[in-house]
Amino acid sequence: MTSAAPQDAQPRLRAGVIGLGWAGQQHVAAYAADPTVDLVALSAMEEHLLEQFGEQHQVPGRYQDWKQMIAEAELDIVSIATPTFLHEPMAIHALGAGVNVITEKPMAQDGEAAGRMVEAARKAGRVLDVSFNHRRRGDVAALKTVVDSGVLGKLYYAKTGWIRRQGIPGLGTWFTKAQSSGGGAMMDIGIHMLDMTLHLMGEPEVTAASASTHAEFGPLGRGGSGFGISQVEEGAPFEVEDLATAFLRLDGGGTLLLESSWAQWIPNDLCYVTLYGADGGATIEWGAPTGPKITVWTEVAGIPAELHPAVGEDGHHAAAVADFVAKVRSGDVTEHDGSLPHRRARVIDACYASAKAGTEVAVQA
Ligand SMILES: NC(=O)c1ccc[n+]([C@@H]2O[C@H](COP(=O)([O-])OP(=O)(O)OC[C@H]3O[C@@H](n4cnc5c(N)ncnc54)[C@H](O)[C@@H]3O)[C@@H](O)[C@H]2O)c1
Structure with missing residues (x-):
């Protein structure tokens, strides 16, 4: 023993x-x-x-x-x-x-x-x-177990996003300066959704990005939140995006849609990952008022079924x-050695390059 x-x-x-x-x-x-x-x-x-x-x-x-x-x-x-x-x-x-x-x-x-x-x-x-x-959330862990069991079959499409009602962190702090943050909503919260979704999908490589960025709230001083303790520089220009959308091509032919927004005219914050597989689909969704929820659509004994796997504890930091x-x-x-997060960073680079160029951009190998 x-x-x-x-x-x-x-x-x-x-x-x-x-x-x-x-x-x-x-x-x-x-x-x-x-x-x-x-x-x-x-x-x-x-x-x-x-x-x-x-x-x-x-x-x-x-x-x-x-x-x-x-x-x-x-x-x-x-x-x-x-x-x-x-x-x-x-x-x-x-x-x-x-x-x-x-x-x-x-x-x-x-x-x-x-x-x-x-x-x-x-x-x-x-x-x-x-x-x-x-990615340490209880619902993500549960969905990962579902995906890894093979019940959804081959995953070929996913949609993911984090949209805040009013959540620009620290307007006028390092968060909203391009040189110190590297970017806005995509860099700050889109990166979580990208990481979570690629993790759930089994780490396909992202090969190309077609993206757009917008700044409709920050430059007007709207959409700010109380996040971040760093010093606010009064009158500092808002230099990053408050909304980014991206269409990502995955190796093997799959695709992923990613949206990230610090501020939007929506009723409540919204956060979701939806996976589309050959044999089933699944979604996790959280944010007020629904709270965390996981749903799987598949067949049980040949009968279409909707399942709600139990969600464990969040692991957090x-x-x-x-x-x-x-x-x-x-x-x-x-x-x-940091290779995986480095790959994530290169995907974000390709998104910003694509938004700037107005065309699809290959992710650097
Ligand atoms: N994982 C998450 O959910 C999550 C949430 C918020 C922030 N973040 C990330 O964490 C990082 C910090 O974000 P935050 O919101 O805590 O920022 P913050 O601005 O609230 O705090 C920054 C901290 O860094 C310290 N600092 C700055 N310069 C320093 C220096 N030269 N020497 C020592 N300390 C220094 C400041 O004193 C302060 O304590 C960012 O990269 C942000 O993207 C992650």
Whole structure:
């Protein structure tokens, strides 16, 4: 009879978190709840947040200078949850210092920056991961089990989208500046839907994109929300899109429609993935007032049937961070060098290039 190794047998990992906005706070909570990890250092610009989370979780190292943290805190792992344009320099520096890295999504402001991060991970022989917390949802996990059972047959089409009623994060912060965010709704929330849908479909390659972008709310100062703690620059121009739509070609002949919007004239926020297979279809849909719901259309004993598989617990950031920790412990750095999120970044690049050119654009291999 084999017995699981006691948790105490795991080598303890020393963890740090850079950035203490909403995203960074999720990583702090995940490490603090993991008995095999010591959360030893935090870095952020806000002294009061260093104090608050440092005290709450008894974190000894508190730094406004993230490079000093990397130099002094003897970290095994670090979460980077800062404005997107900072992911690349912070990750490359940490990897170069021998630290395994998980960044928030999106991985970087564009595919080139993401590619440089992958190179740095390979050179350092360290894990590079990206936190795609939404694929850890209970409904996504349930639908993945359904898809993997083969009951839907060959998947050849999918539609996915995240449309907010009023959800432009931080109008006038880094979120709405092109250089610091890399893009708007597609980069911020479309990336979650793209990741989730390709994951559900079994990771087909996206070969080409035909996309359009629009900015009808942000430039007028409409559609803003309270997300993000970073400083608002009064009068800063709105430089990104608040709506993006994309038609994506998949290898094997399949197609995927993706829509992402920070603000729309709709009654409630809407988030969905719909899969079309040769033997069945399925959808997950959430957002007020319906709440999370999963539906599968197929046949049972030759009779058309509508099924509602039970949905388990959401994993959220805790599951994404636990997965990162497991990857680090596995020692398998070649499998976990950031290549998958890099591919996601190249798809987004192709979407923006297509929107700019007004034609279909191939996704860079
Ligand atoms: N996975 C998700 O669901 C999710 C949700 C929100 C944000 N995000 C992502 O997380 C990242 C951060 O977003 P946010 O909403 O938390 O941002 P935010 O603006 O609210 O917070 C940014 C944090 O980064 C810190 N920071 C900035 N520059 C720094 C520096 N030089 N040194 C140390 N700290 C620095 C700030 O002090 C602040 O604590 C972004 O990439 C965003 O796309 C992901």
